[in-house]
Amino acid sequence: MLAIGLEGSANKLGVGIIQHPDRSSLEHNKSVTIISNIRHTFHAPPGEGFLPKDTAKHHRTWVALLVAQAMEEAGVTVDDIACICYTKGPGMGAPLTSVAIAARTLATLWGKELVGVNHCVGHIEMGRAITKADNPVVLYVSGGNTQVIAYASQRYRIFGEALDIAVGNCLDRFARTLNIPNDPAPGYNIEQMAKKGRHLVELPYTVKGMDCSFAGILSSIDLHAERLHKDGKRWTDPETQQPITREDLCFSLQETVYAMLVEITERAMAHVGSQQVLIVGGVGSNERLQEMMGHMARDRGGSVFATDERFCIDNGIMIAHAGLLAYKTGFTTKLSDSTVTQRFRTDEVFIKWRD
Structure with a gap:
């Protein structure tokens, strides 16, 4: 058929x-x-x-x-x-x-x-068809959605989600703040810049039970970006006295939001007793997210499944x-x-x- x-x-x-x-x-x-x-x-x-x-x-x-x-x-x-x-x-x-x-x-x-x-x-x-994942906890992350999902009784049950904007929307809007190109995708371009980041800027970490909030993180990092526009390509963090660049901000944003996603996914795995995580959605192709999720899953004796940008x-x-x-x-x-x-x-x- x-x-x-x-x-x-x-x-x-x-x-x-x-x-x-x-x-x-x-x-x-x-x-x-x-x-x-x-x-x-x-x-x-x-x-x-x-x-x-x-x-x-x-x-x-x-x-x-x-x-x-x-x-x-x-x-x-x-x-x-x-x-x-x-x-x-x-x-x-x-x-x-x-x-x-x-x-x-x-x-x-x-x-x-x-x-x-x-x-x-x-x-x-x-994702299930391509990776052959059996019955995983699903992290669905994209420009419009952020959900932690598990299957039960012929429904995909939502265990946690974004309370305001989706994680992909957070990344996309920060790309606009830094005037990062949208081709091939703003999130992909942030990922490449983040690989060159060295200094972690402290940002709000907002996990509420099984849910996340990303609007405050975006507002906070936008304020840091304003300093870049005023002072040139870098500024000095008053707390650490480290010079901060655009790449550092991309690195800090990724590390913070992905750590939040790993936390709520691990909590769902513990709740349903699953050893598998399947990451789907556009943000799911991010290599750093897959890496962080992999560390968590292996510590629990589990595994992570993900696909490339085609799927x-x-x-x-x-x-x-x-x-x-x-x-x-x-x-x-x-x-x-x-x-x-x-x-x-x-x-x-x-x-x-x-x-």
């Missing part, structure tokens, strides 16, 4: 085509074949974020081209496709709507069933995969119900394909 997936919840437009062995098999971790996985990203100028209207225009411009390219690359025809899967939410309203309209159009033209997919569940199922960063193949899993259980989305929602909780989805 083949499905095509359309993802466009933020600035990345993805189209993917995936194959499962047959209608009855739900052993997806052993038998997934990725046929095509194409992505095109809208980049705002340095110092700016991507606006919903501009991102939606980008998706409308490119979606037909990417669908045609994916079909050609996969060597499939319309007759081979079982269903059309699209991101129902969460995400930015205008980009989501653009992709949903494209999915509805294809479903009508091709006479195919629609499947609305939860973006977060797409990340989790793609961590928003993509169409994860929507096709999660959509096809749901479709094989009999789930479809009526044309009249093929709406989108900016707030679609991970734990709202009934995971019928898992025991």
Whole structure:
């Protein structure tokens, strides 16, 4: 069985085509074949974020081209496709709507069933399929979401999350403060600068039970960045008397927010008795986060699973995969119900394909 997936919840437009062995098999971790996985990203100028209207225009411009390219690359025809899967939410309203309209159009033209997919569940199922993680605690970290998740009774249960802005949003907004380019991604560019950092600047560390707060950290480090703009490329920390650079600030931000994420993930592992951690979402491709999580997991006798940027960063193949899993259980989305929602909780989805 083949499905095509359309993802466009933020600035990345993805189209993917995936194959499962047959209608009855739900052993997806052993038998997934990725046929095509194409992505095109809208980049705002340095110092700016991507606006919903501009991102939606980008998706409308490119979606037909990417669908045609994916079909050609996969060597499939319309007759081979079982269903059309699209991101129902969460995400930015205008980009989501653009992709949903494209999915509805294809479903009508091709006479195919629609499947609305939860973006977060797409990340989790793609991560499980690629890494072969069995039943891990999931850390889902991206520009719009920060959640610690564990599976129970056919739901992905949220154990902890960001109380204000997501960790990826925190990183992206600090990149704008320092005028760091958005290409290929602001978080990636911060990661490269952080590798050159040497001095740790003290920042607020805000963990509240299983939840995190990142807005105060952003405000604090923005104040440090203002001193850079006033004093040039570096300034002296009055407490340590160390010269502080842009790279030091990137290093300090990463170390602080990732330590918070490791703490709440470890607490969830202890609660559910899991020895596995799966990191998904765009921020999950950060090597330093994977390294810190790996130290924690090994100390507990466990292991960390993560994927590279092909599957961590928003993509169409994860929507096709999660959509096809749901479709094989009999789930479809009526044309009249093929709406989108900016707030679609991970734990709202009934995971019928898992025991």
